[in-house]
Structures are given as C-alpha cells and as structure tokens.
C-alpha cells in the first residue's frame with residue numbers, strides 16, 4: 001500500500017491556500033513548518049506563513065476585564081519563528097509565481113512513506129515560456145533540528161539565465177483573528193534581534209523573545225547545482241534578515257537544483273543556540289540524500305509498528321493514514337514538550353497542550369510506540385512541581401493540579417470557567433498513566449515517575465472533595481462539556497477521580513510487592529492511613545444517577561435545566577460558542593461534546609448496559625458535537641452497545657475532519673485529538689479492543705461499507721496483529737509472548753510467535 005495524499009489543480013488555490021498550508025505542513029515533533037508557497041501569495045490573501053518549535057513560547061498578556069485574585073494575567077503562547085520558506089526564481093526575466101501566467105500542471109502531495117511533501121508545477125509564464133518546478137520539503141526525523149527545501153527547476157522550451165533569491169527572515173509576526181477565541185487576538189512580532197553571523201555562505205540569525213527571554217537561532221545554507229560564480233549571501237541589519245542570490249545559465253531541459261538547509265536551535269534545549277545551530281548545519285549540509293533515506297527508514301519503522309488499515313473504503317483508509325502520520329509528526333519526543341491541540345501545523349490554540357494528549361492521543365502511542373508514550377508522560381512528570389504550585393495558588397493544601405492548557409506547566413487558560421475549572425484533566429493524566437502501565441507493565445516508569453504522579457493527583461482529589469451523607473462529592477468543577485460550567489458532581493470528573501484514587505492505591509501496592517514502598521513512602525510522606533482514605537473515598541465516590549430516567553445525569557443540576565432545541569437552531573449558528581453568550585448556553589441542557597458518554601466508554605463497569613444505552617440515547621439528542629473530540633467517543637459507545645448503524649454514522653466523516661475541513665477551521669491547524677479519537681473509534685470501537693488486567697480483549701464487527709480491518713499493537717513487550725476479513729478475525733502473536741486474548745468464544749493463550757486466537761465477527 002502506498003500512502004500518498006495528493007491534490008491536483010491547475011487553478012491557483014485562493015480559498016484553499018491556508019487549508020493546504022496545514023494539510024501539507026512538515027513536522028517532526030520538534031519543529032513544524034506550514035506548507036506556504038515558496039514564492040509567497042499576493043497581498044490580502046489569507047495565509048498563515050508560519051514555522052514553530054514545539055514548546056518555544058513568549059509570555060503574552062492575558063487581559064482580565066476585572067481584577068480577580070490569583071487569576072493569571074499572562075500566558076505562554078507558541079510563537080511563529082524565523083521564516084526560511086522564501087525561494088524565488090526569475091526565469092529568463094520573469095519571476096515564477098502560481099498567481100501569474102498559467103498552471104499547465106500543478107500537484108501537491110504528501111508522501112507518508114518517504115516523510116516529505118512535494119509541489120510539482122509546470123508553469124507557462126506570461127510570455128509563454130514553460131518550466132517544470134519541483135519543491136520538495138522535509139522536516140527530518142533523524143535530525144530534528146533540520147528542515148530542508150529542495151528545489152528543481154527545468155526550462156522546457158527555452159534557455160537562458162535563472163536568478164535565484166532565497167530569504168531568511170528572523171523577525172516574523174504571529175497570525176491573529178480578533179473574532180475567534182481559538183486564536184490569538186493581535187498580530188505581533190514577539191522577537192528582537194540577538195545576533196547574526198555570516199559564515200561559509202551560511203547565515204545564522206538569532207532572536208530573543210521579549211518577555212520569556214528565550215533565544216532561538218536559525219541557520220540557512222544553500223547548495224546550488226550548477227554552481228554560480230556570483231552566488232552570495234547578504235545580511236540586512238535593519239530587517240535582521242539575510243538573502244542568498246545567484247545567477248545560473250541553463251540549457252533547454254537542463255535542471256537547476258537548489259537545496260536550502262535550514263536548522264533551528266532554541267534555548268530551552270541548548271545553552272549556546274548558535275553553536276548548536278552551527279553543529280546541526282555541519283551535520284546536515286550536503287547530506288540530503290542520506291537524510292531522505294533515513295527519513296524513509298523512520299517512516300517504515302513507524303508504519304510497521306502502527307499500521308492501521310481499513311479495507312474496502314479507500315477514502316477512509318487514506319484519511320486514517322493521514323491522521324496517524326500527523327500524530328507522529330506532532331508528538332514531542334524530548335520530555336520537554338507534548339502534543340499541542342494543533343500539533344505543529346498552525347497557531348490555533350496557541351500551541352497549548354490540553355487533556356487531548358492523554359485522553360485522545362496516548363492510546364495510539366501507548367499501543368503502538370510505548371517508548372514515545374513514555375516521553376509524553378515524562379513531560380507531565382517534569383511539570384509536576386508546577387502542578388503542585390498551581391494547586392497552592394488555587395487554595396489546595398496538598399496535591400497537584402495540572403493546568404487546563406499550558407506549555408511549560410503554568411496555567412494558560414484565561415476563561416477559568418471553561419478552563420482551570422476542568423479539574424478532570426488531573427484524572428485524565430492519571431488515567432493515561434494507569435493505561436500506560438497496564439499496556440506495558442513498565443515497572444521502571446511506575447517506580448521513578450508514575451507512582452508519584454498518581455499519588456499527588458490523588459491527593460488533590462482528597463483536598464477538592466468532601467464527604468456528604470456517606471458519599472464523596474466534588475463541587476464546583478467543569479466537565480469535558482464546555483457548554484455546562486461550574487457544576488457539582490460532574491459524573492465524568494467523579495468517575496475519573498475514583499479511578500485516580502484507585503490507581504494511587506494500586507501503585508503503592510505494586511511498589512510494596514517490588515520491595516520499594518518504604519523508600520517511596522518516606523520520600524513522599526505517604527502513610528497507610530492516607531492510602532486507606534484514598535481507597536475509601538474511591539469506594540464511596542458519588543456518581544449521579546436519575547431513577548426516573550434510568551440514566552447518569554451529567555451533574556447534580558443538569559436535568560433541572562430546559563433542553564436546548566437543537567433542531568430549531570439555524571445551521572449557520574453552529575458551533576454555538578461563536579453565536580451565543582456562554583451564560584445562555586450554561587442554562588440549558590446542551591452539550592458541546594461527549595461527557596458522561598466518555599465516562600461510560602472509559603469506565604464501563606460503573607454503569608450497566610441498560611443505563612449506558614439510555615444515557616447514550618439521552619445525550620445524543622442534546623449533543624451538538626461542536627468539538628471534534630465528540631463523534632469518535634459516541635462511535636465507540638455505539639459499537640459497544642451494538643448500535644451498528646449509529647456507530648457508522650458517528651464515525652462518518654470524522655476521519656476526514658481536516659482533509660475535508662468539516663469544522664471549517666483546519667486552516668488554523670490539524671485537530672490532533674480527533675485524529676487520535678478516530679484511531680480509538682477503529683480500535684476500541686469497531687475492533688472492540690480493551691486492555692484487561694491479564695491480557696487483551698476483542699469483540700469486533702465490521703461497519704457497513706468496509707470489507708476488513710487490520711492493525712498492529714504491542715502488549716507488555718509483545719507485538720501482535722489484529723486482522724478481520726470475510727466474517728472472521730484473528731489476533732496473531734508476532735513476537736514475544738505469552739499473551740492472553742479474550743474473545744466472545746473464550747480465552748486463548750498465545751504462547752509463541754505465530755499462535756492465533758480466531759473468531760467470527762459479530
């Protein structure tokens with residue numbers, strides 16, 4: 001199977017421009033560059049020309065209308081860094097641009113096997129000269145500081161001089177849209193010059209953020225063939241920009257190749273960013289072919305471990321590959337950063353990390369690339385102290401309160417009702433720790449980091465909650481549904497807290513078995529009484545239940561509100577958040593996204609099938625799915641309840657959210673949580689995959705229109721493959737073992753590679 005997504009169009013893509021910048025961006029977990037056209041776009045066209053370094057931020061004001069105590073008045077915001085994308089060609093006197101002359105052919109493609117994007121153009125100039133241009137781009141996985149633009153220009157029906165101009169601009173602005181709360185409000189340049197160096201035809205430009213004081217150095221160096229005697233790089237101190245210029249004379253049919261090596265190094269990772277950039281350039285320059293090969297090898301290994309194939313629906317399958325590729329491109333791998341809500345593809349949500357990583361993306365990484373999953377969890381451990389501090393700021397005497405959105409661990413949500421109040425993020429992170437341990441059995445992780453994180457998050461719940469009439473209650477929080485704020489006993493939050501408390505106790509028990517408890521308990525001041533209190537609170541956790549309807553209400557007051565009439569709401573008024581005052585939404589039963597249904601998916605045992613089905617039916621009538629984190633969860637629950645038709649409908653176009661721009665905002669960046677959610681819908685939904693304490697379980701069925709489904713996964717160091725086709729399915733052990741697989745037909749023990757558990761699909 002070839003994994004290539006491409007778009008052909010001989011019309012200049014005005015409306016599609018910004019969207020394609022997202023779809024064809026290149027990233028490697030460290031840096032991301034949007035797929036902006038090298039020659040630029042005419043003035044006034046909507047384009048977000050951007051390059052980002054994961055976790056590189058400025059501190060910007062977050063104005064609060066009124067002074068509220070301990071509410072943050074500034075936040076971290078991911079900033080646009082140096083623009084290295086500009087490359088222009090003047091072909092026998094005419095500057096190439098997609099916006100002039102005619103496009104005889106034009107194709108953009110993303111090759112997910114080779115890890116590159118390409119734009120191939122046959123251009124007829126206004127004077128009728130024809131040229132083939134190819135721009136290939138790569139954000140290297142082997143050398144994460146490197147972004148490469150590789151251009152080839154071939155005159156078809158003329159010969160003459162070609163002038164090359166390639167720019168390196170250090171001072172750039174962020175994109176802004178004052179009318180969209182999901183974007184920054186003002187377009188600003190957050191950088192000041194901090195040094196320049198021209199050395200061996202390379203330009204190194206350093207900048208520093210004004211408030212966070214972080215330095216970033218970018219280096220650019222060109223390899224040109226045929227060589228040009230007049231090639232030179234000049235620096236303009238006023239603009240803090242450099243430009244490379246050269247002229248070559250080409251025969252008809254003779255290609256010119258220009259390789260632009262761009263390296264990024266930042267002060268969060270390097271003490272001396274200039275030296276690091278110089279070293280990175282020395283490592284990369286002239287090695288494009290080797291780097292392409294390394295890229296292909298990285299991708300081959302990625303697909304081998306995480307291949308997830310849908311048979312019989314090519315569009316859905318290609319979109320699935322696209323989504324998994326984007327997750328791989330977006331994930332921070334150095335423990336210093338995580339996965340932003342838009343990955344490294346755009347400025348939506350300002351590069352912040354949310355619960356999205358733990359609840360929607362971690363399942364994919366945990367099951368396919370556990371080493372990377374551990375790095376992501378490592379980021380949360382690294383910010384545990386900041387979470388402790390945050391808890392104190394909010395008045396908690398103990399425990400750790402993770403911020404709702406952040407880069408380095410500080411709270412960055414301005415609107416605390418739908419931000420900081422989402423305490424469930426604490427339980428979400430703990431859930432991911434538990435799941436990671438369950439799937440990998442990684443004792444080292446639990447000992448060094450996981451157990452402490454579970455303890456500190458459990459402590460937080462003990463401080464937030466209290467016992468009323470024999471039940472443990474949690475007041476004044478916001479659940480995942482952001483159309484219902486500050487409530488008592490959000491079912492989802494309470495269920496997460498219960499799980500969190502149970503895991504803290506379990507982790508302590510495991511440490512005890514391994515003979516590590518005493519040291520751990522002494523270091524963190526844990527007592528037996530404290531652990532007993534955790535267990536007791538978990539046991540008596542209050543989970544709202546409505547006798548009359550036989551459902552779990554979202555919270556204590558939810559069912560007392562009138563129901564929002566979704567059917568009578570004009571289509572153009574969705575998403576509701578862009579059309580109604582928050583208070584108006586809060587007074588109704590209307591959900592932005594899965595909330596109680598998500599709790600039912602994660603914690604199946606807390607409610608029986610009848611309650612879950614009635615709840616599902618209830619919430620589906622009042623959920624708008626205005627968040628892209630929603631449909632996938634409804635899909636999983638529909639699969640579990642045997643609601644095949646609904647399951648297929650919920651999966652619907654979710655998998656194509658960014659390729660079809662179904663939420664209308666993919667130009668601001670990809671929806672990474674939805675991408676992980678689609679993986680969950682396929683694996684946990686259609687394949688019915690679950691982790692259990694002593695193995696894995698599958699309970700699959702094929703939705704209408706699909707002929708098969710295959711995926712690879714890892715469990716406790718073993719590699720396995722799930723395949724379903726023609727009414728049958730099997731789980732095969734590829735390496736490692738033994739692994740227990742539970743199916744409707746019974747329990748199977750896979751002892752050695754090649755052993756299979758088989759069954760008939762539902």
Ligand code: BGC
Nearest residue numbers: 341354355356482627629673
């Ligand atoms: C959703 C949140 C999500 C955030 C970032 C919001 O629209 O309601 O649940 O964390 O987007 O993806």
